[in-house]
Amino acid sequence: MSLFMSKKRPLTGMERIRRRRTLFAMLLIAWPVFMFVFAQVVNMNMFYMAFHSYSRVDLDPQFVGWDNFEGVFKMFDQAKVVNEWQAVKNSVEVGFVTLCINAPVSLLFAYLIFSKVPGYKPLRALLYLPCVTSAVVLVLIFRNFFDYDGALHMIYQVLGVGDKFPANGWFVQPYAWTAIQIFNIWTGFSQNMMFFLSSMNRVSDDFVEAAKLDGATEPQIFFKIVLPLISPTVVTMLTIALASVFGWGQQSLLFMDSMAASEGAGAIGLTMLNLAKSYNFGPASAYGVMLTLIGAPITLCFRALGRKFSVSEEY
Amino acid sequence: MRTIRKDRIKTSVTVGSVSWEFFKWLTYAVMILAALSFVFIFLWLAINALKTGSDYAANSFTLPATWDWQNFKLVIDQMNYRNHNLFQLLGNSLIYILIVTFNAMIWPQFAGYALARFEFPGKKIIESAVYVAMIIPIIGATSSVMQMRMALGLYDNWLGTLIFGSGGLGMGSILYATLYRGMPSAFAEAAYIDGAGEWRVFLNIYYPQSVPMMLIFIVQGVIAAWNDYMGPYMMLPSHPTIALGLQEMQARFVHFGGDQPIMFAGTVIVLIPVLVIYTIFADKIMGNTAFGSLK
Numbered sequence: 023m024s025l026f027m028s029k030k031r032p033l034t035g036m037e038r039i040r041r042r043r044t045l046f047a048m049l050l051i052a053w054p055v056f057m058f059v060f061a062q063v064v065n066m067n068m069f070y071m072a073f074h075s076y077s078r079v080d081l082d083p084q085f086v087g088w089d090n091f092e093g094v095f096k097m098f099d100q101a102k103v104v105n106e107w108q109a110v111k112n113s114v115e116v117g118f119v120t121l122c123i124n125a126p127v128s129l130l131f132a133y134l135i136f137s138k139v140p141g142y143k144p145l146r147a148l149l150y151l152p153c154v155t156s157a158v159v160l161v162l163i164f165r166n167f168f169d170y171d172g173a174l175h176m177i178y179q180v181l182g183v184g185d186k187f188p189a190n191g192w193f194v195q196p197y198a199w200t201a202i203q204i205f206n207i208w209t210g211f212s213q214n215m216m217f218f219l220s221s222m223n224r225v226s227d228d229f230v231e232a233a234k235l236d237g238a239t240e241p242q243i244f245f246k247i248v249l250p251l252i253s254p255t256v257v258t259m260l261t262i263a264l265a266s267v268f269g270w271g272q273q274s275l276l277f278m279d280s281m282a283a284s285e286g287a288g289a290i291g292l293t294m295l296n297l298a299k300s301y302n303f304g305p306a307s308a309y310g311v312m313l314t315l316i317g318a319p320i321t322l323c324f325r326a327l328g329r330k331f332s333v334s335e336e337y
Numbered sequence: 338m339r340t341i342r343k344d345r346i347k348t349s350v351t352v353g354s355v356s357w358e359f360f361k362w363l364t365y366a367v368m369i370l371a372a373l374s375f376v377f378i379f380l381w382l383a384i385n386a387l388k389t390g391s392d393y394a395a396n397s398f399t400l401p402a403t404w405d406w407q408n409f410k411l412v413i414d415q416m417n418y419r420n421h422n423l424f425q426l427l428g429n430s431l432i433y434i435l436i437v438t439f440n441a442m443i444w445p446q447f448a449g450y451a452l453a454r455f456e457f458p459g460k461k462i463i464e465s466a467v468y469v470a471m472i473i474p475i476i477g478a479t480s481s482v483m484q485m486r487m488a489l490g491l492y493d494n495w496l497g498t499l500i501f502g503s504g505g506l507g508m509g510s511i512l513y514a515t516l517y518r519g520m521p522s523a524f525a526e527a528a529y530i531d532g533a534g535e536w537r538v539f540l541n542i543y544y545p546q547s548v549p550m551m552l553i554f555i556v557q558g559v560i561a562a563w564n565d566y567m568g569p570y571m572m573l574p575s576h577p578t579i580a581l582g583l584q585e586m587q588a589r590f591v592h593f594g595g596d597q598p599i600m601f602a603g604t605v606i607v608l609i610p611v612l613v614i615y616t617i618f619a620d621k622i623m624g625n626t627a628f629g630s631l632k
Contacts, residue, residue, distance in 0.1 A: 042535065043455055043535065044455065044456070044457045044458070046455070046535040046536075047451040047454075047455030047456075047457040048451075048457050048458075050447040050448070050450060050451040050539075051447065051448050051451040051452070051457075051463070051506075053444065053447070053503065053505070054444050054445075054447060054448040054504060054505035054506040054510065055448075055463060055506065057444075057500075057503055057504040057505065057506070058463075058466070058467065058470070058504060058505075058506040058507075061470075061504060062470065064478060064481050064482055064485050065475045065478050065481065067481045067484070067485060068475070068477065068478050068480070068481040071480065071481055071484060076484065127367075130364045131364070131368050131371075134361070134364060134365055134368060139365055141369075144372075145368060145369065145372050146623055147619050147623065148372035148373075148375055148376060149368070149371060149372050149375075150619075150622070150623065151375045151379075151615075152375070154560050154564075154611055154612075154614075154615045155564070155608065155611065156563070156564035156566070156580055156583075156607060156608075156611070157564065157566060158564070158566050158580045158583050158584045158587075158607070159564075159583070159604050159607055159608055161587075162583065162584075162587045162600070162604055163378050163381075163382055163604070164378075165587070165591075166597060166600075166601075167378070167381075171394065172397075173381070173397045173398065176396065176397065176398070208371070208374070211371075216623075239357070240357060240361070241357040261472075265474035265476075268474070268476040268477075269476060269477070272566065272567055276566065276584060279588050279591070291477075294476075294477040294479065294480070295479060295567075295571070297480065298479045298480035298483055298571070299570075299571065302480075303480040303481075303483070303484050306477060306479070306480035307477070307480050307481060309477055310475075310476055310477020310478060310479075310480065310481075311477075313476040313477055314474070314475055314476045314477065317474055317476050318473055318474055318475075318476075321474050322472065322473070325472060
């Protein structure tokens with residue numbers, strides 16, 4: 023009997039410890055899991071809301087079938103002076119700038135800092151400034167610089183081309199969107215540059231040193247060693263950047279306020295924000311559902327394709 | 338045969354290196370110009386914040402004829418968002434920052450620690466679900482969040498901001514889990530032998546070791562919260578922060594005109610705290626290689 027008990031006791035103790043540890047872990051993660059599930063419920067609620075209408079005073083939903091989707095399609099009516107095609111075109115342009123201009127620029131800047139060019143430390147600190155500066159502040163400065171009575175007009179005049187400055191300033195059709203795109207390029211490389219740089223700093227010096235000893239040139243080190251090793255991070259960051267294009271709209275809102283669409287500076291993300299802000303939850307959700315059904319496969323294919331060409335994550 | 342191949346390789350590398358060198362230094366020049374442009378606009382802003390309206394209109398590139406510190410007093414009267422004055426806007430920004438910091442100090446660590454150091458039922462499902470949720474983009478869920486917050490009485494109030502910001506399962510928890518997995522367990526085992534409980538081991542041994550990384554995330558969170566426009570604009574219209582106040586000032590100027598230097602003084606007020614924090618923590622933020630682990 024005593025032999026039986028002595029065999030059982032340590033097992034009971036272990037089990038008790040294991041149970042205590044399991045309970046502790048579940049206690050720690052309970053709230054995060056609850057909020058995670060809740061966030062998914064909120065996301066799925068968008069699909070439900072797309073088929074309902076909501077009034078501002080009364081949140082009780084009324085089933086409206088496909089009406090909200092019809093409403094979204096009506097926004098694309100080309101007979102309207104301001105139609106949603108302009109916003110789609112602008113969002114595609116934002117995608118182009120993000121992936122084809124800002125991403126390569128941030129990658130090159132990151133590599134130059136990684137290879138310790140002269141003054142790389144102050145350059146790194148200064149180039150990160152757009153990330154720590156409020157978009158409101160950057161937009162305000164940029165707008166006052168580009169506006170009719172701004173500093174840029176003065177520069178035009180000093181250069182003797184004052185008459186070339188847009189008569190009504192930059193923030194009207196057809197210049198407003200160009201100005202916003204210039205702003206995007208100017209401030210858009212900073213965040214990804216820091217991610218790429220952090221990833222490059224994780225590349226072991228041994229790889230680079232070994233390549234140098236073998237006589238590799240700098241382009242070879244960049245294209246054959248650094249870029250392949252950081253490619254998983256590059257693919258992830260580009261996927262995030264591509265997904266964010268669909269929701270892009272803050273800059274247009276900050277620059278143009280309610281005039282964005284009428285001055286040719288709308289974007290699909292801004293349309294959705296404006297619909298939500300004006301309590302048009304049904305059409306906003308219908309538009310969101312449509313864009314998710316288009317955007318999610320595009321983003322996932324982009325990611326899958328990127329992963330196919332990137333090296334293993336373990337290095 | 339071998340000599341010919343070597344020559345070929347050498348020639349191609351030399352040609353490649355010449356164009357690479359040119360391209361590299363051209364990019365370097367662009368990089369310097371980009372960096373200087375940020376210095377320039379902040380100096381331009383600071384100088385013009387100290388000018389009179391007429392002085393600014395005459396030439397925005399010269400030093401002020403008279404250094405007009407009055408603009409910083411005038412901005413106190415002129416910055417207003419839906420009957421919230423400058424100090425109320427600053428107060429709301431501080432509350433917003435405190436909420437963000439509170440959430441950043443607790444939930445990602447809790448989730449990360451549980452995932453890293455324990456086995457429990459459903460762990461694999463949770464990990465997979467988090468990854469799947471991160472890679473499938475849901476576009477335009479803002480209206481759903483607004484509706485849900487309204488339905489639960491959590492729209493346009495601080496409690497809603499606290500609760501809706503308290504997720505924790507996501508990129509943050511993954512980074513903390515990686516950190517906790519890499520920590521040696523010798524101290525914890527010694528503590529267990531000495532009779533320490535799970536909370537004690539977590540709070541006295543593991544949590545303090547995660548503080549350096551947490552500090553970086555908190556600094557970045559504080560900066561992001563101070564700068565955040567869309568969050569308060571969409572979800573807290575009755576509790577506007579300083580970012581909304583500044584944007585309102587700019588919008589009023591565009592529609593009705595006014596003295597730009599006063600607006601610039603307001604911009605400097607918004608900018609200075611961030612620049613001070615950034616100057617103090619720049620090395621820590623830059624040295625954070627955790628970002629590079631995003632894959």
